[in-house]
Amino acid sequence: xxxxxxxxxxxxxxxxxxxxxxxxxxxxxxxxxxxxxxxxxxxxxxxxxxxxxxxxxxxxxxxxxxxxxxxxxxxxxxxxxxxxxxxxxxxxxxxxxxxxxxxxxxxxxxxxx
Amino acid sequence: xxxxxxxxxxxxxxxxxxxxxxxxxxxxxxxxxxxxxxxxxxxxxxxxxxxxxxxxxxxxxxxxxxxxxxxxxxxxxxxxxxxxxxxxxxxxxxxxxxxxxxxxxxxxxxxxxxx
Numbered sequence: 001x002x003x004x005x006x007x008x009x010x011x012x013x014x015x016x017x018x019x020x021x022x023x024x025x026x027x028x029x030x031x032x033x034x035x036x037x038x039x040x041x042x043x044x045x046x047x048x049x050x051x052x053x054x055x056x057x058x059x060x061x062x063x064x065x066x067x068x069x070x071x072x073x074x075x076x077x078x079x080x081x082x083x084x085x086x087x088x089x090x091x092x093x094x095x096x097x098x099x100x101x102x103x104x105x106x107x108x109x110x111x112x113x
Numbered sequence: 114x115x116x117x118x119x120x121x122x123x124x125x126x127x128x129x130x131x132x133x134x135x136x137x138x139x140x141x142x143x144x145x146x147x148x149x150x151x152x153x154x155x156x157x158x159x160x161x162x163x164x165x166x167x168x169x170x171x172x173x174x175x176x177x178x179x180x181x182x183x184x185x186x187x188x189x190x191x192x193x194x195x196x197x198x199x200x201x202x203x204x205x206x207x208x209x210x211x212x213x214x215x216x217x218x219x220x221x222x223x224x225x226x227x228x
Contacts, residue, residue, distance in 0.1 A: 033215060042204055043158070045215035056213040088156055094214070101148065102216065104158035 002026055004093050004105035012111045013081050021076040021108045025093030031055070032074040033102055034066060035090040043090060049074055081112045115140045115207050119219035126195045127227050133180075134190045134222045136205030144210040147181065147188045152221075153201040161203070164188065166210075192224075200226040 005024040013019050025032050031050045035043040036059075045058035049068035060066075063081075068074045078085060088109050092102035116139045126132035138147070149161040164172045164181050171179050176193045192199055205219040 031214070035216075037156075042218040042220050043216070045217070048213075048215055056215050058215060090158060092158075092216075101146075101160055101163050102214075103160070104150075106155075106157050109156075 004091055004103055006089075006091050006105035006108050008108060009106065010109050010111075012113060014113055015081055015083060017081050017112075019078045019081060019110060021078070021089055021091075021110070023074045023076070023091030023093075023105060025072055025074070025091075026095075026103055029093035029095050029103075030072055031094045031096070031102075032068055032072070033092040033094075034060075034074070034076050035092065037088040037090060037107075038084075039087070041087075046076070078110075083112050086110060086112045115142075115145075115209065115217050117205055117207050117217055117219035119203075119205055119222050121222045122220070123223045123225065125225045125227060126192070126199075128195055128197060130195055131191060131193045132195055132224065134192075134203050134205075134224070136188045136190070136219055138186050138188065138205075138207050140186070140207065140209075142209055142211055146208045146210060147179075148206040148208070148216065149177070149179070149188075149190045150204045150206060150218075151199075151201045152204060153198075158204075162190065195226050197226050197228070200224055 033048040034046040037043040046060040048056045066076045088107045092104045094102040147164045151159045206216040
């Protein structure tokens with residue numbers, strides 16, 4: 001079965017650079033969530049989209065932005081990167097308005113040096 | 114805001130034995146979902162089991178079962194016949210069915226399985 005695809009899997013950036021993470025949800029899933037998991041931490045919700053509109057916002061820094069495109073894939077744009085942004089970034093998708101479980105991608109490991 | 118508490122940072126179990134991981138949560142909502150996710154060393158987040166708050170019957174998935182006590186706001190995970198592949202970090206998570214659908218995770222319990 002098709003799963004959530006995230007790219008790239010690994011990314012190394014320098015401080016103050018910009019990074020773009022991509023997420024391709026499971027076919028026919030119209031809801032996408034982004035989570036950030038720091039080392040030894042639990043995942044923290046950043047932002048979500050339903051039918052290409054932002055549906056919920058969590059602890060996403062102002063330096064980050066995201067959107068969902070017409071084909072339902074989503075991109076997380078991160079600017080002015082800081083060392084503390086080094087983390088595993090998960091995308092998850094679900095069908096409908098969220099009454100079913102979300103399925104996670106394998107994550108993008110971002111390292112800021 | 115809802116909070117999820119996992120009071121056991123680490124647990125250990127012998128192969129073939131049974132272990133129970135604890136989770137409590139705080140909410141004023143009556144309609145919500147609870148989940149257990151497993152995160153092995155690969156860091157993939159894998160759904161283990163889910164429970165709808167309106168269902169009184171405890172969810173079961175093969176060797177995994179939950180003890181859902183709604184009044185006590187408790188949601189423990191029981192793993193029977195533990196296997197080496199069960200070793201992982203286990204996260205309990207809450208999701209509202211009313212206001213936003215993002216998952217709110219506990220801090221996790223690291224499960225070690227010994228031969």
